Amino acid sequence: MHAFDVLGDPVRRRILELLAEGEQTSGTVSSTIRAEFGISQPAVSQHLRVLRESGFASVRAEGTRRLYAVEAEPLREADAWLDRFRGFWEQRLDALGTELARGKRERRLRDEHGGDAHRRTDREEQP
Numbered sequence: 001m002h003a004f005d006v007l008g009d010p011v012r013r014r015i016l017e018l019l020a021e022g023e024q025t026s027g028t029v030s031s032t033i034r035a036e037f038g039i040s041q042p043a044v045s046q047h048l049r050v051l052r053e054s055g056f057a058s059v060r061a062e063g064t065r066r067l068y069a070v071e072a073e074p075l076r077e078a079d080a081w082l083d084r085f086r087g088f089w090e091q092r093l094d095a096l097g098t099e100l101a102r103g104k105r106e107r108r109l110r111d112e113h114g115g116d117a118h119r120r121t122d123r124e125e126q127p
Helices: 003-007 010-020 026-037 041-053 073-083 086-112 115-125
Strands: 057-062 065-070
Touching (some): 003 073, 010 026, 010 057, 026 065
Antiparallel strands (some): 057 065
């Protein structure tokens, strides 16, 4: 299964978010996902299996418990693929950052130079 087929499912993305916080028991993952998505325990187990078989998660036994952890390599591969496209959104984010900074600067200058007086002038010009 391709990385984006795995990551395209919101349940699997949420499971990875949980695992990114640290190792989790299958019971903890299952109860959280069941509560958030309203799916059955066997459905959660299926998602965990897909993550495990695709390399996104690993599992280890500790007594009767099964502990799941996120595996970084498939995420690195997805990130490397996305890297080709990163320039498309980074330029836009940089432009957005510039506009936000400009707006903050204009508000600060307006406040420093009597923004209230400017607002009164605007009201006086209206009929």
